[in-house]
Amino acid sequence: MAQTSRWQMIVDPSTGADAREEAWQSLRGRIRPPILFQLRRRMEGYRHTEDVADDICTLVRARYEGAGDEAMRLRDCLRQELANFFEEAGKDSALDDDEFDRDWATAFFASALDELRRQAPDAHLLFLRAYERPEQPLTPAQIAAKLDLPIMEVAQRMETGRAELRTLFEREIGHTVSRAEAIPEELDRYLPRAHALLA
DSSP, X not given: OOSOOHHHHHHOTTSOHHHHHHHHHHHHHHHHHHHHHHHHHHSTTOSOHHHXXXXXXXXXXXXXXXOGGGGOBHHHHHHHHHHHHHHHXXXXXXXXXXXXXXXXXXXXXXXXXXXXXXXXXXXXXXXXXXXXXXXXXXXXXXXXXXXXXXXXXXXXXXXXXXXXXXXXXXXXXXXXXXXXXXXXXXXXXXXXXXXXXXX
């Protein structure tokens, strides 16, 4: 890990209050979507999902702040709090691994895409245009036809955008663990999900 991850800053007892707060606000915005995905899927018709998502975020921070290496992976900590909530709500507390992993990857893919937009919107304009609707991305041929550009030029620029997005996605996932040696396992788990989103 080239720099201290955001999750490491949360669980490290020596992190200063301001730095920890900044790290948490960044992570909170990223973990809230997977919580909401789970709540809406399993608590159909429940009217307080937004409030519950906020409560679960608060519980994760309160339980694991300063906990050290026992809280190595943010996803494991979040899963535990979700399981606790579903059990208390009278639902099956077992989470579907595939569903959770898809939700997790989708949320961090979206964060990486937002970062790409912030960093170099002009350089990756074609690529970003393809993902204006991530659930239904455009193909290079469709973009070439829309913009009257050679398909080879579009394909090359799309490939550059994909490579940069992959780097940003890896960085996002790296911020969810407290130790560098956990990163390869997380990438093995979530990069295939990201590649599916890039298909």
